[in-house]
Amino acid sequence: MSALASFVQAFSAGKIRVVDLTQTLSPEFPHISLPPEMGQAWPFRIEEVSRYDERGPAWYWNNFSCGEHTGTHFDAPIHWISGRDLPQNATDSIPPERFIGPACVVDCSRESASDPDFLLTKKKLLAWEKQHGRIPPRAWVLMRTDWSKRADPVAYQNYDETGQHTPGPDVDAVKFLVEERDLLGFGTESIGTDAGQAQHLRPPYPCHYFMHGAGRYGLQCLANLDQLPPTGAVVIAAPLKIRNGSGSPLRVLALISSG
Amino acid sequence: MSDSVFRSTRKNPILRTRLPTLPPAARSRVALGLTAAAALGRFELQQCRDCGTVQYPPREACGKCLSVRLPWTRQDDDGELLAATVLHHSNDLFFRERLPWRLGLVKLACGPTVVAHLHAEVPPAPAKLRVAARLDRAGQAVLVGLPDKENVNMAEDRQLREFACDPKHRKVLVTDGKSGVGQALVKALAAAGAELVWVGYAEPWKRFPGFDELQKLPQVTLVPLDVTDSKNVRELAAEIGAKVDILVSNAEFHRAHGIGNRQGVETARAEMDVNYFGLLRLAQEFGPAMRARGADGLASAVAWVNLLSVYALANFPPHGTFSASKAAAQSLAQCLRAEMRPAGVRVVNVFPGPIDDEWSQLLPPPKLAPGALAAAIVSALREGVEDLYPGDVAQEWLERWRDNPKALERELSS
Numbered sequence: 257m258s259a260l261a262s263f264v265q266a267f268s269a270g271k272i273r274v275v276d277l278t279q280t281l282s283p284e285f286p287h288i289s290l291p292p293e294m295g296q297a298w299p300f301r302i303e304e305v306s307r308y309d310e311r312g313p314a315w316y317w318n319n320f321s322c323g324e325h326t327g328t329h330f331d332a333p334i335h336w337i338s339g340r341d342l343p344q345n346a347t348d349s350i351p352p353e354r355f356i357g358p359a360c361v362v363d364c365s366r367e368s369a370s371d372p373d374f375l376l377t378k379k380k381l382l383a384w385e386k387q388h389g390r391i392p393p394r395a396w397v398l399m400r401t402d403w404s405k406r407a408d409p410v411a412y413q414n415y416d417e418t419g420q421h422t423p424g425p426d427v428d429a430v431k432f433l434v435e436e437r438d439l440l441g442f443g444t445e446s447i448g449t450d451a452g453q454a455q456h457l458r459p460p461y462p463c464h465y466f467m468h469g470a471g472r473y474g475l476q477c478l479a480n481l482d483q484l485p486p487t488g489a490v491v492i493a494a495p496l497k498i499r500n501g502s503g504s505p506l507r508v509l510a511l512i513s514s515g
Numbered sequence: 516m517s518d519s520v521f522r523s524t525r526k527n528p529i530l531r532t533r534l535p536t537l538p539p540a541a542r543s544r545v546a547l548g549l550t551a552a553a554a555l556g557r558f559e560l561q562q563c564r565d566c567g568t569v570q571y572p573p574r575e576a577c578g579k580c581l582s583v584r585l586p587w588t589r590q591d592d593d594g595e596l597l598a599a600t601v602l603h604h605s606n607d608l609f610f611r612e613r614l615p616w617r618l619g620l621v622k623l624a625c626g627p628t629v630v631a632h633l634h635a636e637v638p639p640a641p642a643k644l645r646v647a648a649r650l651d652r653a654g655q656a657v658l659v660g661l662p663d664k665e666n667v668n669m670a671e672d673r674q675l676r677e678f679a680c681d682p683k684h685r686k687v688l689v690t691d692g693k694s695g696v697g698q699a700l701v702k703a704l705a706a707a708g709a710e711l712v713w714v715g716y717a718e719p720w721k722r723f724p725g726f727d728e729l730q731k732l733p734q735v736t737l738v739p740l741d742v743t744d745s746k747n748v749r750e751l752a753a754e755i756g757a758k759v760d761i762l763v764s765n766a767e768f769h770r771a772h773g774i775g776n777r778q779g780v781e782t783a784r785a786e787m788d789v790n791y792f793g794l795l796r797l798a799q800e801f802g803p804a805m806r807a808r809g810a811d812g813l814a815s816a817v818a819w820v821n822l823l824s825v826y827a828l829a830n831f832p833p834h835g836t837f838s839a840s841k842a843a844a845q846s847l848a849q850c851l852r853a854e855m856r857p858a859g860v861r862v863v864n865v866f867p868g869p870i871d872d873e874w875s876q877l878l879p880p881p882k883l884a885p886g887a888l889a890a891a892i893v894s895a896l897r898e899g900v901e902d903l904y905p906g907d908v909a910q911e912w913l914e915r916w917r918d919n920p921k922a923l924e925r926e927l928s929s
Contacts, residue, residue, distance in 0.1 A: 283744040286720060293770075295781050303745055413720030 270514065277478045277491070277508040278328040279404065281320075285327055285477075286409045288447055297323030300505075324503040330495040331441075331449065331464070331474030335502040338469030345471060347501030354473070355494035357440045359396040359510060360388070361484045368401035368423040372414055373453055375426035381433070388486045393438040396491045399425065400481040403445035414452065424451025427462040434470045441473030443491075445481060449474040475508060484510055526812055535809030535858040536608040540653035546573040548587040553648035553656035554901040560625065562588040571627040592647060594623040596640040596660065599633055609652070612810075617674065619660055621646055631660040634672050638662075649678040649899045652809075652859030654852075670897050673813070680761065680818035680861050680896040683708030688759045690715045690740055690797065691766035693723040695872055696822065699889035700763060705734045707893045710814075713755060715740025715766070742766045742793030752800035760814055761896065762801055764794055765822040769874040773835035783836035790840040791847060794821065798851050809858030818861045818896055821848045825866045825909045828916045829923045863901055865892055868908025881907055 257265070266272050279285055287299035300322040306312025324347075325331070333339030334346045344350055362384050367374040376399055385391060401423045406412040414421045424444060425433075433439045442449050442463055449463040459465050467474060475493055490511045495504035526532075542550065545561075552559035562569045563577040564584035576583050599619040605611045617633040623646060637644045643663045648656045659678055662669065670681045687704050691697045692714035701712050712734045716723070719739055729735050738755070741747050742764075768789035770782045777783075798819075808816035826838035827845040845864060852862035869875040871882035883906040891905035904913045915923045 283741070283746055289718065289721065295779075296785065299743075301744060410720045415720050415722065 273512050273514040275480050275483045275489070275510040275512060277475075277480050277510055278506075279477050279479050281322070281327045281505060284409065286413050286447060287323075287326055289413075297325050299323075300326050322505060324498065324501055324505075327505045328475070328477040328479070328508055329503050329505045330493060331468065331476070331503045332495070332501065333468040333471045333473070334500070335474075336461075336464045336468035338465050339471060342471045345468075347495045347498045347504050350473075350495075352494070354394075354440065356490065356492050357394055357396050358392060358487070359398050359443075359484060359489040359491045360384075360391050361398045361400050361481055361486050361489065363400045363486070364423060365400055365402040365482070368403065372421040372423065373451065374401075374423040375451055376424070376429050377426050378428040378432040381429055384486070391433070391437045391439065394440045395437075396441055396443055396475070396493075397433055397437075397439050398443040398475070398478065398481055398484070398491075399423070399445070400484075401445050402482060404477070404479040404481070413447065418453070419455070420447070420452030422446035422448070422452035424449065424454055425463050426451075427457055427459075427466075430462045430466045434466050434472060439472060441475060442467055443475035443478050445476075445478050447477060449476050474503075478508060480510075483512075485512060488513060532808065533612065533810045533812075535652075535806070536612065537653040537857065537859055538609040538651045538655075538657075539607065540655050542655055543573070545575055548573060549648055549656040550650065550654070552587055552589075553650050553899075555904070556895070556898055556900040558590055558592050558646065558648045559587040560590050560627070561585040562590075569623075569626040571623075571629050590623070590625040592645045593663075594621045594629075594644060594646050594660075596620070596633075596637060596642045596644050597622050597628065598640050599637070613674075613677065621658075621660055629658050631658040632674055632678070633660045634662055634669070634675055636662040636666060636669065636672065647898075650861065650901055651678055654856050654861070654901070676813065679899045680863070681707075682761055682893060682896055684710050684814050685760035685817065686711040686713075686758050686814075687761040687763060688713040688715070688755065688801075689763045689765060690742060690793075692716050692729055692737065693721075694765070694767070695885040696870060696888055697765050698725045698729060699885035700765060700892065701729055701732065701735060703886070703889035703893045704761075704763075705732050707897075709734055709761075711736065711758075713738050713759070715742075715751075717741035717743075717766070740766075742796055743788045745796050748796040748800050752797075752804060756801050756804035757808065759801060759805060760808075760816050761818045761820065762797065762805065763820040763822070763892070764797055765820075766793055767822060768840075769834070769837050769872075771834050771837070771874060771877070773832045777836070783840070786837055786840040787843065790837075791843040794844050794847055794851075798847070798854075802851065802854065805860050806855060806858035809860050816858070816860055818863055819851065819855060820863045820865060820892060820896070821845075821851075822865050822867070823848065825868050825904065825912045827866060828912060829920065829927055831927050861899070861901060863892075863895055863903060865895070865903045865905065866909055866913070867905050868912065883908070 281300045302318045302320040305317045307316045332347050333342050339345050450461045454461045492509045495506045560569050560571050561573055563582050565582040566580040568579045570578050597620045602616040610616055619633040621631050622628045637660050645661045647659050649659045651657050682704050687709045689700050693716050701714050704712050714735055714737050768786045805816040823845050824841040827841040830838040848864050855862055867883050867888055869878045869882045871884050888905055895903040904910050
């Protein structure tokens, strides 16, 4: 039996479960906020075109608008200046096989609950590997923080007068994953792949800088990471095919074995 | 005396809400001169340039010398009440529902004798009084006789309240409480006796200075409101739209860019989305509910205030795209005015010069303090002004624009 036929058989038999890692796109979902003098990404907005009414008697549809980096979204290497000259660095040119990959889920939920500025370290990753095995090449490393459970936008964004306080990786962790583990990309539950205070790290925003500089990807605003096993899940994350796009909202699915 | 009227502002929910009617609205083009001045809060009458006679009612030619040179000229407001009467019957629907109605014959110090609506506190004739041109519910100017001396509760006069949009005892929505102007407005409206002030705030995760202070005001209820989000506007209107008596549309997006010093259209689009489409969204969702309550007793839906900018009159190139968005909003506000008029709900457009905030940081003083702007808006509501140019800069621009719009365009672009 071919690999795909066995997949279909296992899927039909209920041995593979699909976990939706996506937040619902809605105007209420928080969007990234830059200093007001800078250019801003559009939040998700939706306008009704018609709803079985005089504007269109038999059909309902909407127009929506949003930035490339809205809701659960994918970051392409071209998003950051360090990745701007790489080949295959945009949403339309990334080879489609990169949109499917195994996932390693690192549980940082306890640390993040007590410290919103928690930084994932290389040490923690090595400890994870000791328990779950070496991170395979071309895998998504997903940082589980349970941040997606913060339904209140104020708590999710977690601003104070020094800016946002959300967890993320530190510089060494990012370099380790890129240089020593050849990962596919890094995913988080908060609004960025970098920590909320990552502008103060050296370099600023290390996950963006090193990850995209090495042609790797980012996923953020993920949900339901608590339903994934530490290893064994397969993530399907295909951004919209926007010409020269820097990223895109997308539906992120994980396949996991069940039973 | 007037306070008794407001002992209870709660309506009886089992009675049908009265439909709005308007006082007689037809005016000749010449007579609209009185309306144009009253819209700015001014008392102007035709004064013959050749013989100096002040005349009323407005005519095409001077009643004394037949000259057609009759510029509208500011006049002293003092006069003497010659006779007063109280109307107990009228076939006009508007007045019929508001009887009894007091009227008087007033000899103005500037010459003409006029018929004026009379405030209850004007003593019986003969008596000194002041005369003002006020816009009525139809948006047309009428003459109103006011007591010679100001009185704290003067605005509570039942008749005068028909010509004003006093926030006292009314429920107000201020669409943005995050800005300095928004916060000053909320405080000024609360101090002016507003019964309840809903205060909108967008992007709730960005706490703003003054949040706690606003929350402490007993009249204030904070409501999440982002005027760029149609769903949000629609849901808020569904929730409170039938209660809002005065809506203050003050959310604005302001960046200091012309065409050449900012790449792309994103900033300009954000300005349009808040300043123009935001107003459109509010008007579509809150407009119908307010129109339905234009005659809902003494605390009816009464006014819609738009925070525009004097840059709406003529483009100020250093803030060029912002000016364009405000010009668009002004045009839309005129449409809103036309659509609200049948309900007697007044649309007040406010045209401030530079406001003392972070987006006008580099402009030299004089800049309008948020508190001064808020106070001017409350006064405009009380006095029935329809077009407000608060502060020296706005007043100066207005005069220059009225005198010669082309000259102002050139002056602003140099």
